[in-house]
Amino acid sequence: MWEHVPVKHPKPDASEFIGILMGRVPQHRTPLVEYIVDDVVMRPIVENLLERQWVVPKDRESLKAHLDNFIEFWYRMGYDFVRLEIGLPFKENRLITQDPASDKMRAWTDEHQGAISNWEDFECYPWPKVEDVDFFVLEYINSHLPEGMGFISCHAAGIFEHLSWIMSLEGLSLALYDNPELVEAVSNKIGELITKFYEHLLQLENLVAVLQGDDMGFRTGTLISPDALRKYILPWHKRWAEMTHRRGIPYFLHSCGNITAIMDDLINDVGIDGKHSFEDAIIPVEEFQSLYGDRIAVLGGVDLNILGAGTPEMVRKRTRKLIETCGSKGRFAIGSGNSIPTYVPVENYLAMIDEALKG
Numbered sequence: 001m002w003e004h005v006p007v008k009h010p011k012p013d014a015s016e017f018i019g020i021l022m023g024r025v026p027q028h029r030t031p032l033v034e035y036i037v038d039d040v041v042m043r044p045i046v047e048n049l050l051e052r053q054w055v056v057p058k059d060r061e062s063l064k065a066h067l068d069n070f071i072e073f074w075y076r077m078g079y080d081f082v083r084l085e086i087g088l089p090f091k092e093n094r095l096i097t098q099d100p101a102s103d104k105m106r107a108w109t110d111e112h113q114g115a116i117s118n119w120e121d122f123e124c125y126p127w128p129k130v131e132d133v134d135f136f137v138l139e140y141i142n143s144h145l146p147e148g149m150g151f152i153s154c155h156a157a158g159i160f161e162h163l164s165w166i167m168s169l170e171g172l173s174l175a176l177y178d179n180p181e182l183v184e185a186v187s188n189k190i191g192e193l194i195t196k197f198y199e200h201l202l203q204l205e206n207l208v209a210v211l212q213g214d215d216m217g218f219r220t221g222t223l224i225s226p227d228a229l230r231k232y233i234l235p236w237h238k239r240w241a242e243m244t245h246r247r248g249i250p251y252f253l254h255s256c257g258n259i260t261a262i263m264d265d266l267i268n269d270v271g272i273d274g275k276h277s278f279e280d281a282i283i284p285v286e287e288f289q290s291l292y293g294d295r296i297a298v299l300g301g302v303d304l305n306i307l308g309a310g311t312p313e314m315v316r317k318r319t320r321k322l323i324e325t326c327g328s329k330g331r332f333a334i335g336s337g338n339s340i341p342t343y344v345p346v347e348n349y350l351a352m353i354d355e356a357l358k359g
Contacts, residue, residue, distance in 0.1 A: 217257020
């Protein structure tokens, strides 16, 4: 059923992958890119196609075995890199419910009541310490990559996400008018801590790019005003982009929603090198590339509505179209428009990969 997956003799080339996206190497192939592949989708592939025993991490040794499977998955699916992220354990109010597409539990952020809503909350908040973070999983992957593969990582969730989760989206929206000094204090504290996290992350010698997630939009616009994003959020992304560039690698941004209002800021001021996360109902990836593809790389674009609810044939058709249109223009990698969550059928994910690997 699958002609090209799993790849029998992978020949990853992370240097060429980055060269294509940065426009330094002619796009003679359309490389694969992905943000996250959920374990629910990954496990049957590891067990049935890769014929490896799935390991649930319970201690350090089982964690190593789990990470070995994780690396093998990215390697045998034809990627030029492995992507995994961890982050600081910020205290955020969560609502726990059953994932409708699997037997997992899913956490949803409380949008109405945050952990910080006033100065007393701010002073009492248990701010995490970077020195308490266990970087083992990042260091293990960095040191166990197959020849030719690179490592792509970031801090798990960006500054806007953590700000809106810690204060709640409703609380943040009110505080922007009622208590902007508190918003600035919380955002600065988060930004300073993530900056310290990056000081460690950027020391990993096989890191070839940062792909930072920070969802700042919804269907028709940004979640808070563009001016508020410019004041409290974008300066921190600019700092991390500068740190990443000093390390000699690109800074890519994953951001869901309609962020057209700040795209020029992201490109011209922040200095992002590429954009990930696209939804056809907002702006199809072909249209985005026509607007911005002469300045930054374009990553992914197969809409989740197709991946989640379409047939494998529909997925193949859309994948091929993007390779022929966006891929032909250069600085493009093929993958999902967002990520591979639990509700994407395994056969649809594999159809996308198999079609892309045809070349």
